[in-house]
Amino acid sequence: QKEVEQNSGPLSVPEGAIASLNCTYSDRGSQSFFWYRQYSGKSPELIMSIYSNGDKEDGRFTAQLNKASQYVSLLIRDSQPSDSATYLCAVKIGRRNQGGKLIFGQGTELSVKP
């Protein structure tokens, strides 16, 4: 079983819709979870981090964490064509606030159609 799993997509949504991206992880002891956005040919950029069960909102982005189900999701409201990118879910191995390995899912390609 892969440590971090995502649907590879592509996920296609119309402009203005909500895009929902999902991720599951295998290590029950994980405490830190991240969503990155990666444009083609570029390095990943951090969108959201989440550490506690529940929702965390930042502008049009909402991250959701359910540790019991080992599930992390990212919702993008009012999707824009500029949101078209690959979204990477990452889980840190180790305790919070300590440096550690980031394990990435395979990424979900999102396409927002005008």
Place this chain on the structure above:
Amino acid sequence: GAVVSQHPSWVICKSGTSVKIECRSLDFQATTMFWYRQFPKQSLMLMATSNEGSKATYEQGVEKDKFLINHASLTLSTLTVTSAHPEDSSFYICRAGFGDEQYFGPGTRLTVT
């Protein structure tokens, strides 16, 4: 926010030669840096953890004699791809930070001809 730089941003080399890639933390000290490799349409794969003043820790399946890592100071880690072959052509990205604040470098695209 903190900045991590990489040099060069892209490089083309001939098969059999060696290439050095630098990763620098510009406004903070990084005792640990991480090196990733990404092939087209694939996710980031952790290659090794670079530790300042000590040997790097390599992930399973990564040849330590081929991918030499040197973390000579708190702001610089280098990855040297030795005797490069076309299958080493990839996007190499470093990551550095402190605690949960982690930043990726802009990446280095290596093409081996």
